[in-house]
Amino acid sequence: MSEHTIPQAPVGAGRTDPLVRVSLAELRRRGSAKWRAHPEDVLPLWVAEMDVPLAPPVAEAVHRAVDLGDxxxxxxxxxxxxxxxxxxxxxxxxxxxxxxxxxxxxxxxxxxxxxxxxxxxxxxxxxxxxxxxxxxxxxxxxxxxxxxxxxxxxxxxxxxxxxxxxxxxxxxxxxxxxxxxxxxxxxxxxxxxxxxxxxxxxxxxxxxxxxxxxxxxxxxxxxxxxxxxxxxxxxxxxxxxxxxxxxxxxxxxxxxxxxxxxxxxxxxxxxxxxxxxxxxxxxxxxxxxxxxxAGDWLDSLLTGLDANRALLGALVGEHLPGIGHVPPEGTYLAWLDCTGLGLHDDTPLDGPGVVTEVEGPARLFLDRARVALSSGHVFGTGGAGCVRLNFATSPAILTEALVRMGRALGEKPGAEG
The missing domain is CATH 3.40.640.10 (Type I PLP-dependent aspartate aminotransferase-like (Major domain))
Incomplete structure (x- = not known):
């Protein structure tokens, strides 16, 4: 999917925090795991990387070291x-x-x-x-x-x-x-x-x-x-x-x-x-x-994460009403309880800690919504049937991802409507 399908306004309009400063086109140029492990039509909300530019004091320190050969x-x-x-x-x-x-x-x-x-x-x-x-x-x-x-x-x-x-x-x-x-x-x-x-x-x-x-x-x-x-x-x-x-x-x-x-x-x-x-x-x-x-940069980031946390709660309520969600107090990770979908097995064959497998609801959302999430079963007891979602991204990408996920549930075999 092209970056042109991600709305840039009004979602997040008026915000200046780091989470709104990198476009999807720029993110797609990154070579890190988050942006390379899946095809380009997938919105990656899985591994704990943020969609932000480097804090200026950090960038300056790195550039200074490189310039000095340090x-x-x-x-x-x-x-x-x-x-x-x-x-x-x-x-x-x-x-x-x-x-x-x-x-x-x-x-x-x-x-x-x-x-x-x-x-x-x-x-x-x-x-x-x-x-x-x-x-x-x-x-x-x-x-x-x-x-x-x-x-x-x-x-x-x-x-x-x-x-x-x-x-x-x-x-x-x-x-x-x-x-x-x-x-x-x-x-x-x-x-x-x-x-x-x-x-x-x-x-x-x-x-x-x-x-x-x-x-x-x-x-x-x-x-x-x-x-x-x-x-x-x-x-x-x-x-x-x-x-x-x-x-x-x-x-x-x-x-x-x-x-x-x-x-x-x-x-x-x-x-x-x-x-x-x-x-x-x-x-x-x-x-x-x-x-x-870089404390000021962190404060701006936290303001953006607060806004994204509230946005995520609203989006879950609107598009994923059957999924449990307790707003996190910290991190930029949300834990979504999808056990009501009946797509999990309480005793996964590979056991906890197997980070390469995508099962249950994470598989549904990857295959049908083209949204990559972390599969709950790898987090140990209590994880099967859940997914972890990284909301450290732009409000536009976050909104598009939740809309896709809701649409995928509507298309799930056996769903009404």
């Missing part, structure tokens, strides 16, 4: 210093100590390296599904066992289920960890301070080490507030992983930080020196500039 090995603490200042200004968290950080190639590889510090092969790692599929894949590939503590019906952590899983981890006297998604991917839930304090207390009681993936931390929308896990009492022996990659769209510029609580700093110092060779030096400069200099 493309060697990463060095120094500027990234950690920028993140510490950002955390203090945005979240009121002054506990991020630069000496208790380590450069890692990206958040998930950092997660694996931290889990290696506090668990052994065969030990259990608890997750709360439906949750980010690589949690399963990376943990399993590193020889750890995944234990599930499913979210409750309200899509928030079920503390009873979590404690039950923690008890199960210690049944054989082994070490264990809890891999926390904060904010939660794919539901967009932003965990409250009270919830995180309860998690820390449970983890202490059962000797479980918490590793928090906080990659979406800067992307908390109006009505919610982000709480860093390491800022709550009891979390002193935990870790978090952070980067600018989601909030400033820098997935292709690899660099992240592992941060240790005061009681975990000794563990982090055991991280192999060669892990620090993985981050891109240009990536480090880009992420540093994002946290240090």
């Amino acid at each position: 493309t060697g090995y990463a060095y120094g603490t500027a990234y950690a210093e920028a993140l510490a200042a950002f955390a203090s200004a945005r979240w009121g968290w002054d506990g991020l100590r630069v000496p208790d950080t380590a450069l890692v190639p990206d958040v998930m590889l950092g997660v694996v390296e931290v889990l290696r510090l506090v668990t052994d092969p065969g030990d259990a790692v608890v997750v709360c599904p439906p949750v980010y599929p690589p949690f399963y894949a990376f943990v399993a590939h590193d020889g750890r066992r995944v234990l599930e503590a499913p979210l409750g019906p309200d899509l928030r952590m079920d503390l009873g289920a979590l404690e039950e899983a923690f008890v199960r981890t210690g049944a054989r006297g082994r070490r264990a960890a809890f891999l926390l998604s904060n904010p939660h991917n794919p539901t967009g839930v932003v965990h409250t301070r009270t919830e995180l304090e309860a998690v820390a207390a449970l983890a202490r009681r059962h000797g479980v080490r918490v590793v928090a993936d906080e990659i979406h931390a800067p992307l908390v929308l109006s009505g919610a507030r982000f709480t860093p896990y390491l800022s709550v009492p009891g979390a002193e022996d935990g870790f978090c992983l952070m980067s600018a990659s989601k909030a400033w769209n820098l997935a292709g510029l690899k660099a992240a930080l592992a941060v240790a609580g005061p009681e975990a700093a000794g563990d982090l110092r055991r991280l192999p020196e060669e892990v620090g060779h993985g981050p891109s030096h240009v990536g480090v400069q880009a992420h540093t500039a994002a946290f240090r200099d």
Whole structure:
């Protein structure tokens, strides 16, 4: 389908945020996974890339590095210093100590390296599904066992289920960890301070080490507030992983930080020196500039995401009335409950964490609507029959996608009308 089929007005008219600054024709020129994994007639709302231009301070940092030929090995603490200042200004968290950080190639590889510090092969790692599929894949590939503590019906952590899983981890006297998604991917839930304090207390009681993936931390929308896990009492022996990659769209510029609580700093110092060779030096400069200099750009983005969140809710109500939708509190990801369509199997053959498969409603929307979404079954228990939708795109593309999806449901075999 041509870009001329996407309306440019009045949807989003008057907006100036980053989500309205790149045309579909320009997006189609990109070579990243989002825009190359499907044919050109498909609107891609699946993988977590945003349809935005680079923030000017980040672009300037990258151009400066290229102009200087500054493309060697990463060095120094500027990234950690920028993140510490950002955390203090945005979240009121002054506990991020630069000496208790380590450069890692990206958040998930950092997660694996931290889990290696506090668990052994065969030990259990608890997750709360439906949750980010690589949690399963990376943990399993590193020889750890995944234990599930499913979210409750309200899509928030079920503390009873979590404690039950923690008890199960210690049944054989082994070490264990809890891999926390904060904010939660794919539901967009932003965990409250009270919830995180309860998690820390449970983890202490059962000797479980918490590793928090906080990659979406800067992307908390109006009505919610982000709480860093390491800022709550009891979390002193935990870790978090952070980067600018989601909030400033820098997935292709690899660099992240592992941060240790005061009681975990000794563990982090055991991280192999060669892990620090993985981050891109240009990536480090880009992420540093994002946290240090691109706050105004982020604020504009958040304004646009707020508007898109409201638009999505209205579009779901108008075009997908049989599909459940709880507006996310953070991230730019929406979780749509399509189980009423009867297109899912509660026991998918490939199991959770298989990110290459498209099944159930995601298959319907891809084949009939030419809209690419993330298939819910790969997110683990509770994911079958759901889809994840990335709404970090222009309001025009978002509108066209939801119109197509509604039309596809009307054309579904057996549908009335």
